[in-house]
Amino acid sequence: MSEVKSMYVHIPFCKSICSYCDFTKVFYSFLYEEKYLDSLENEIVNDNPNKCDTIYIGGGTPSVLSLNGLERLLSFLSKYLEKEYEFTIEVNPETIDEEKVKLFAKYGVNRVSIGVESFSEEMLMFLSRKHKYEDIKRCVDLLNKYNIINYSFDFIYGIKGLKISHIKNDFKYIDILKPKHLSFYSLILEDNTCLKAQKYVEEDEEVVVDQYNYIFKELEKRGFNQYEVSNYSLEGYKSKHNLVYWNAKEYYGFGLGASGYVNGIRYINTRNLTKYLHKENIRIKEELSYQDKKEEYIMLKLRLNEGFLLDEYQNLFNENLLDTKKEEIKSLIERNLIKIEENRVTPTYQGMLLLDTVVVKLI
Numbered sequence: 559m560s561e562v563k564s565m566y567v568h569i570p571f572c573k574s575i576c577s578y579c580d581f582t583k584v585f586y587s588f589l590y591e592e593k594y595l596d597s598l599e600n601e602i603v604n605d606n607p608n609k610c611d612t613i614y615i616g617g618g619t620p621s622v623l624s625l626n627g628l629e630r631l632l633s634f635l636s637k638y639l640e641k642e643y644e645f646t647i648e649v650n651p652e653t654i655d656e657e658k659v660k661l662f663a664k665y666g667v668n669r670v671s672i673g674v675e676s677f678s679e680e681m682l683m684f685l686s687r688k689h690k691y692e693d694i695k696r697c698v699d700l701l702n703k704y705n706i707i708n709y710s711f712d713f714i715y716g717i718k719g720l721k722i723s724h725i726k727n728d729f730k731y732i733d734i735l736k737p738k739h740l741s742f743y744s745l746i747l748e749d750n751t752c753l754k755a756q757k758y759v760e761e762d763e764e765v766v767v768d769q770y771n772y773i774f775k776e777l778e779k780r781g782f783n784q785y786e787v788s789n790y791s792l793e794g795y796k797s798k799h800n801l802v803y804w805n806a807k808e809y810y811g812f813g814l815g816a817s818g819y820v821n822g823i824r825y826i827n828t829r830n831l832t833k834y835l836h837k838e839n840i841r842i843k844e845e846l847s848y849q850d851k852k853e854e855y856i857m858l859k860l861r862l863n864e865g866f867l868l869d870e871y872q873n874l875f876n877e878n879l880l881d882t883k884k885e886e887i888k889s890l891i892e893r894n895l896i897k898i899e900e901n902r903v904t905p906t907y908q909g910m911l912l913l914d915t916v917v918v919k920l921i
C-alpha cells in the first residue's frame with residue numbers, strides 16, 4: 559500500500575463565474591448536486607485511499623452545496639481522517655450561513671480558506687465577485703463563534719486599476735478580521751476567461767513588483783512569514799496540505815478535473831461533467847520520467863523559502879547539482895537570486911520575484 563496521506567477533493571459548482579477564472583467549474587444546479595456526490599463517493603470508494611493527515615476540499619465553490627449535500631460530503635470524508643489532521647474547505651463568503659458553519663464544526667473542519675480577493679467594491683466588481691465586506695465579516699464571526707480560528711484569506715493583486723491605496727485598505731480589514739494565513743496571487747491572464755475575451759491588457763510589470771514589495775513589507779510588520787512565493791502565515795499556521803504539493807509529495811485527487819499523484823504516477827480527471835457523472839474513463843494517467851521528476855522537484859521546491867537540500871537532491875536523482883549546474887549556480891549567486899548555505903539552496907527575495915528565471919537555469 560502506498561504511503562499517500564493527503565487528499566484533494568474538487569467541488570466544481572459556482573453560483574456565478576468570475577472574470578479571471580480558468581478553474582474547472584460549472585454553474586451550480588441542485589439537480590446535479592446529488593449525482594455529482596454519487597460519482598465522487600464512487601470514485602473514492604473504488605480507489606480505497608489511506609486515512610489522511612490532510613484533506614482539502616476545493617473548487618469551484620464547495621460552500622455552494624445545499625445543507626444536505628454539504629453534510630453528506632463532510633460526513634463521508636471525515637471517515638478518511640487520521641487522528642491528527644488538517645481538514646480544509648474553501649468558501650465564498652456570500653454562501654456561508656450559521657447552519658453550514660455548524661456542519662464544519664460537527665465534522666471536524668479545522669481550516670477554512672476564504673476567497674476574499676479584495677476589500678474594494680470596485681475591484682470585486684471588476685473580478686465579478688459577488689460578496690461585500692459584510693459577508694466576509696459575518697463569515698469570520700461565525701467561524702470564531704464555532705471555534706474555527708484557522709482561517710485564511712486569498713487576495714489578488716496586479717489588477718489594472720488596483721492602487722497601493724486599495725491594498726492599504728485591505729490591510730485595514732486584515733487587522734480587524736485577523737486571519738492566520740494569507741495568500742496573495744498576482745493576476746494572470748488565462749485563456750478561456752471573460753477577461754481574455756474582453757481583451758484585458760495586463761498591468762505593467764513594474765507596477766506589479768511595487769505592489770508585491772508593498773504587500774511583503776506590510777505582512778512582515780504584522781508577523782506574517784512568507785513560506786511560499788504567494789503564501790504567508792503566522793507562526794504555526796502554514797497550510798500543511800499545500801506543503802505536500804510544494805514538497806513534491808504524493809496525494810490523491812478526486813472529483814471533476816482533479817489531479818493526483820500516486821505511486822509515481824500523475825493523473826488528471828476529465829473536465830467533462832457528463833462523463834464524470836456517468837463514471838466513464840474519467841482518468842488520464844501520466845508516468846513521470848526521471849527528467850520530469852527532477853524538473854518538478856526544482857520547480858516546486860524553489861517556491862518555498864526553505865528551498866531544498868543538495869544532499870536530498872543527490873539521493874533522489876543521483877546527481878551532484880553543484881557539478882552539473884556549476885556555471886548556472888555561480889551566475890545565479892552573483893545576481894543575488896539564490897543562496898547556498900550549509901548544503902541548502904534557497905531563493906533570495908529577488909529570486910522569488912524572478913522565480914521562472916531561476917528555475918529555467920537549474921533544470
Ligand code: SF4
Nearest residue numbers: 572575576579617618
Ligand atoms: S474563481 Fe472560484 S468562485 Fe469564481 S468562478 Fe472560479 S472557481 Fe468559481
